Amino acid sequence: MEKEKQGISLKISNLKVxxxxxxxxxxxxSLKNHPTVDKIxxxxxxxxxxxxxxxxxxxxxxFVDKGLVKKVKTEKxxxxxxxxxEKHHHLYCEKSEHIEDFFYDELNNMLEEYFKKKRIxxxxxxxxxxxxxxxxxxxxx
Amino acid sequence: MEKEKQGISLKISNLKVxxxxxxxxxxxxSLKNHPTVDKIxxxxxxxxxxxxxxxxxxxxxxFVDKGLVKKVKTEKxxxxxxxxxEKHHHLYCEKSEHIEDFFYDELNNMLEEYFKKKRIxxxxxxxxxxxxxxxxxxxxx
DNA sequence: ATAATTGCAAAAGCTTTGCATGGCC
DNA sequence: GGCCATGCAAAGCTTTTGCAATTAT
Numbered sequence: 001m002e003k004e005k006q007g008i009s010l011k012i013s014n015l016k017v018x019x020x021x022x023x024x025x026x027x028x029x030s031l032k033n034h035p036t037v038d039k040i041x042x043x044x045x046x047x048x049x050x051x052x053x054x055x056x057x058x059x060x061x062x063f064v065d066k067g068l069v070k071k072v073k074t075e076k077x078x079x080x081x082x083x084x085x086e087k088h089h090h091l092y093c094e095k096s097e098h099i100e101d102f103f104y105d106e107l108n109n110m111l112e113e114y115f116k117k118k119r120i121x122x123x124x125x126x127x128x129x130x131x132x133x134x135x136x137x138x139x140x141x
Numbered sequence: 142m143e144k145e146k147q148g149i150s151l152k153i154s155n156l157k158v159x160x161x162x163x164x165x166x167x168x169x170x171s172l173k174n175h176p177t178v179d180k181i182x183x184x185x186x187x188x189x190x191x192x193x194x195x196x197x198x199x200x201x202x203x204f205v206d207k208g209l210v211k212k213v214k215t216e217k218x219x220x221x222x223x224x225x226x227e228k229h230h231h232l233y234c235e236k237s238e239h240i241e242d243f244f245y246d247e248l249n250n251m252l253e254e255y256f257k258k259k260r261i262x263x264x265x266x267x268x269x270x271x272x273x274x275x276x277x278x279x280x281x282x
Numbered sequence: 283a284t285a286a287t288t289g290c291a292a293a294a295g296c297t298t299t300g301c302a303t304g305g306c307c
Numbered sequence: 308g309g310c311c312a313t314g315c316a317a318a319g320c321t322t323t324t325g326c327a328a329t330t331a332t
Contacts, residue, residue, distance in 0.1 A: 015312095016306050016310095016312070017306075017307095018305075018312065020312080020313070021312085036296095037296080037297085050313095051313085051314085052314045052315065052316095053296095053297085054299080054314070054315075054316090055312080055314070057297060057298070058298090058312080059312090061298095062312095073214040079296085091264055094267065100264075102261065110255065114248065118247075118248075120243065120273075123241075123273075123277055124275045124276050124278060125273055125274075125275045126235065126275040127273075127274040128271055128272070130270070130271060131270040131272065132256075132264075132266055132269050133268040133270065134264055134267040134268070135264070135267070136264055137264065137265060156286095156287095157285095157286060157287070157330085157332070158332095159286095159287065159331070162287090177321095178322085179321090191289075192289085193288070193289045193290065193291095194321095194322085195288085195291090195322090195323075195324080196287080196288055196289070198321090198322060198323070199287080199288085199323090200287095220321085220322085
């Protein structure tokens with residue numbers, strides 16, 4: 001059961017299990033497309049009409065601190081959240097707000113190799129993220 | 142003379158040459174580190190005490206439209222501006238707001254090759270940006 | 283002349299904060 | 308019971324907008 005897993009992941013992170021946190025976790029896993037706070041609020045409000053936006057912000061910030069979600073940046077200025085922790089990159093649509101995940105180990109390995117060989121003076125590389133920008137074809141995004 | 146070039150680049154873009162626009166261009170080329178609007182305002186204000194923030198925003202937006210600068214987004218939610226148009230990537234410091242440019246044709250070629258061979262289903266790649274995240278060594282950033 | 287640009291100030295997001303209340307452990 | 312999390316509302320920022328006055332061409 002999904003809820004159980006979510007409760008466990010809160011406990012592991014030393015967070016109290018509250019219905020709001022559970023609801024935000026559920027929203028994150030249901031809303032596929034790197035939701036904004038607004039989308040999350042909308043989703044959560046279905047079963048939680050009284051949840052405060054502040055709570056959602058605080059909750060998400062807590063999750064980021066604990067490493068349960070990551071922030072995704074776009075050229076626009078609204079923060080979006082990504083619940084997937086495996087290493088992956090993002091495809092950004094030039095024409096819409098759509099963001100899609102892109103997993104490809106081969107690419108990760110290639111980059112890792114590259115930065116292992118080619119050192120950057122005075123800089124220690126910890127992570128490399130790709131923003132792959134373009135357009136989606138034949139798809140309602 | 143630098144000013145002349147800047148005036149010309151405005152004319153080429155079909156923009157009227159105003160002292161405010163010249164000042165913003167100068168700020169962009171002097172402030173190396175991908176300045177925020179605030180930094181730009183600060184710089185411009187030295188010789189232009191009366192410039193309005195709104196004007197700076199409008200000016201920058203115009204420049205972005207004309208392709209004279211690009212927006213750079215960080216995990217924090219303040220927009221920053223990059224006057225360098227050549228293809229390049231960014232080094233992000235994990236510990237500060239410092240952003241540095243990273244030029245490396247070899248890497249660009251490698252990525253270009255990669256995405257030429259490895260097609261992504263339903264997606265046309267137009268640009269690939271790297272966010273290289275880590276820490277600067279022996280350096281006051 | 284006239285169309286574009288600017289300054290000013292108000293407004294519009296998005297996000298954070300403080301504090302009293304309420305709920306987990 | 309103690310402490311952490313929540314709701315609420317206000318405040319803080321960054322950014323946008325409308326409009327009259329100004330300026331470049």
